[in-house]
Amino acid sequence: MARVVVDVMPKPEILDVQGQAVNRALGRIGVSGVSDVRQGKHFELEVSDGVDDETLHRLAGSLLANPVIEDWTVTRL
Amino acid sequence: MARVVVDVMPKPEILDVQGQAVNRALGRIGVSGVSDVRQGKHFELEVSDGVDDETLHRLAGSLLANPVIEDWTVTRL
Amino acid sequence: MAGTPFPATTLTAVTELADQVTVDSVASAQASPDQPQPYAALGLKDDEYARIREILGRRPTDAELAMYSVMWSEHCSYKSSKVHLRYFGETTTEEMKATMLAGIGENAGVVSIGDGWAVTFKVESHNHPSYVEPYQGAATGVGGIVRDIMAMGARPIAVGDPLRFGPIDAPDTARVLPGIVSGIGGYGNCLGLPNVGGEVVFDASYAGNPLVNALCVGALRTEDLHLAFASGTGNKIILFGATTGLDGIGGVSVLASETFGDDEGPGRKKLPSVQVGDPFTEKVLIECCLELFHAGLVVGIQDLGGAGLSCATSELASAGSGGMHVDLDAVPLRATGMTAAEILSSESQERMCAVVTPENVDAFMAVCRKWDTIATVIGEVTDGDRLVITSRGETVVDVPPRTVAHEGPVYERPVARDDAAQDALAADGPESLPRPETPSELRAEILRMAAAPNLASRAWVTDQYDRFVRGNTVAAAPTDAGVVRIDESTGRGIAVATDCNARFVALDPYVGAQLALAEAYRNVATSGAVPLAVTDCLNFGSPEDPHVMWQFSQAVRGIADGCAVLGTPVTGGNVSFYNQTGTTAILPTPVVGVLGVIDDVTRRIPSGFAGADGDAVLLLGATREELGGSEWAHEVHGHLGGRPPAVDLEHERRLGDLLAAAGSQGALTGSHDLSDGGLAQALVEAALAGGRGASVTLGGVAADTFTALFSESAGRVLVTVPADGAEEFLARAAAADVAVVRLGETGGDALRIAEVGDLGLDELRAAWEGTLPARFGALSV
Amino acid sequence: MSATRVGVITFPGTLDDVDAARAVRVAGAEAVPLWHGDADLRGVDAVVVPGGFSYGDYLRAGAIASLAPIMREVVDGAARGLPVLGICNGFQILCEAGLLPGALVANAGLTFLCREVVLTVGNAETAWTCDYATGDELLIPLKSQEGRYVAAPDTLSALEDSGRIVFRYRDGAPNGASNGIAGVTNEAGNVVGLMPHPEHATDALTGPSTDGLALFRSVLAGVPA
């Protein structure tokens, strides 16, 4: 058993509406010094040892992320 | 300038319906060997060097996560 | 700190962006007249490119090429359809124009509905983007049509969504449909616009090319009408709403990669052409625009849709009296290093462009600040007649705006009926299809049809849409037409419906398009409203196929000629070509939307058996044996052939007048029109809508029970009247020259059809409601 | 005697403020518009935080709105006993602001859900339900994407034990809410939040019933006119 993390982020050229909303709210809680926030998704997977990188990539690209508008990274912990 | 990552996950006792939907869809795309998927949020922040850990935790706990239902981790890269 | 170390970078798929910018100015264009340009990759033909050079007297700059190529595209210039669409104007009489305040050519048509109120409405397609990225494609389709309505000075008050998909059990339908539905809901719900109707149709021809048409209705006081034009030298051009990014510039990225001369390099060739919507920004933009209108701060306004700033600036300038100067350096960007061509072509959503007098600029900005809306002066109206655009201190565009916006190419595409195919289709009638005969066979067929994908309950879809917001929705799905109150003090409101049975159109495009018009008209009349105006969304295959152009021209003529009979002008619409999978075109699908007015929405006719037990059930209109293109032939036999039902628009008009008059006097307790699935389906739906059964006899309807149940003759409506009003209504129908049959009376918990037997409401409901959730999953736990 | 003044807050992205104001008027009170950016309750006798998608519901439903200047005033007012009603997005905002326990998360079916539902009144003693009787049933619209009420197990049992579950879905929560909870109140009973929309059930022409009107009437009783 291994733990795998997949982080999914909007592609740089795609508008990150959520991140922008958070950016604007920062002032409200009196936080300064944060110049940019981008928001994506974070998945934690339990996978058996036989699952190879290619399968993880396929899983990420077909189910966890929408490749048309999102990029992703797969990390084995 | 430093890059900080905040990952937010639903607390274990809160039913993660999104993660469960992904779990159910695994079979459909023919992926086996993945026994659990949990879904949360991933934030990437650009912060100036003066921002201390305490501020980051306040930011995470009062804005990025709702402590009633979510746990979070803050990681400086 | 707790936490996992962030990517020990294993596998990444991150898009790299280029940051070089080259400025291809007018001066450099003059200096390098022979520089090869990728006009073909941008979709321009040799002669079109030559014409641009001729207009400008030099080669276009990159930015000019981007502008012309996108504005001369089929989508923006209507180059293949223009010669046919003229017919709409030619057939609109002065009488039909009487209530029309704005018509074809404006962002949306506007009709006056009395008491100083006007209504604007339009339906538009977002088919291809929705196939690539169902959620965002559909969402931005809603966003785009809503901005068209805002650009007329109106408050958007309702949306609708005619949709077409491949077969319900096709694997891709499971990808496309849920995404499209949640995209429409996600955007419309967040805007606070009730969804009051639409269509969901499954047919194999849409498998690789679903249709997402979005309808929006807006209301305004007649004095608030705004048209898109830029006049008054010195007036400022203000861009407001979202920032401008790289979304939706897929095609134009060719320029960047060409300029960098390196296909593999960091150019932007691979940029997706999808746009991502931000409904929140649009909601705020709506409120901001309305406040600007009411404060009288806007001279002219234009939404940014397809072709972005290229379209908005050239159309505003072209429609105005002077020239225009725009400085792209002022445009707030959300990506670095965007070229002038990219800024001009960006289809970033949620943006509007206004023309404002200099003395009103401060007040304009104050309203935008109140709504946290970014607003920037990007240029001004100038003397002369040129649209001049500068970037980084250089002139990158210097063109006569009319040549970009209104004098694009016009094609006379070959039009030819494919006689062999069309005659074979007509010859293959439904007469020989095996029919159910015994009562038990007929009973089973009714249940089967109730559960057919094209007839089953759309609640799986409509339960994802807010229909209550703003508190003016008097009727929404499942009803024949959506009914929305506009004036709370008088009860004045509108009804709207869209329809198209594309199988009928395939069998005979002229008659089929008229049947679509007739059905939408009838749906509006069935709600008790008086039909007033028409919009359409003409979804067809490739205009380069002469048979498709024949279908198209026939459909246009059918709608226009039909409108002349009904007295309802076509006020606007949209053409979508190239809807095909490989070389196979979709069924020709001219979706027709009809809008009607109702003086007092409390007098609408409720849907189905809504009255009391014991009401008389009457069928208005004649039933003939007409099964060509019917849902029964399609569902049970997978058959399409023969003739579509006959259409009699004079009769539709008499029927509509009868319903409106009776409805306004409160003589009718319920109604439902007959369309797909015929009388059988209408009875089922009317019973389920009212939660009330009925006992009926079909003897007087047609020669045989099967025909009575499943024929799809046009011009028919089921109504209920209180028992003691039945005789009077029968006489009234006769006087109106509308055939009428008394079928029986309402009551009980079953549909009792004398010739067939009893169908319990529970059994019918289970059949009707089960189909979509069984395929797409339950919405609730 | 002047009418009771009920404030209705508008945030960017609020949608149901027009309906809430209409419901307030139909109930016989004066609706006073309140703006998110103003730290000023304009002396109102009660506040409705209406539904919609404040700030697009980005980040989490209600999260950003809960930080608005007006909300600080609402929090202070609530502590003094000011009646506050949160409907749908308003309920989410009150939870995010800490005025009500628990949180609202994505529907179990993962889609937006617009349905007419039947609620049972579990507590007719709050500022917003005293015109009802315990056990009354209301037919009203539910329309939300993140409408599933959740709370820590001990919070849930405390709510149950103290009768603070104001509304429950009679036929089971279509969104999967814990214990079938549709609405809750704070300890003092002046702050109430619910997911379904009583303001859309005040006129049989445009809603399924007029069952929601009593919420807006209830608050008149508690406020000295």
Ligand SMILES: Nc1ncnc2c1ncn2[C@@H]1O[C@H](COP(=O)(O)OP(=O)(O)O)[C@@H](O)[C@H]1O
């Ligand atoms: N995609 C959709 N969005 C909203 N409403 C829809 C949609 N599809 C169907 N409906 C609604 O469901 C009901 C039944 O649809 P339909 O059978 O096509 O109606 P009709 O035959 O009377 O035109 C109508 O109220 C229609 O507006």
Ligand SMILES: [Mg+2]
């Ligand atoms: Mg109908």
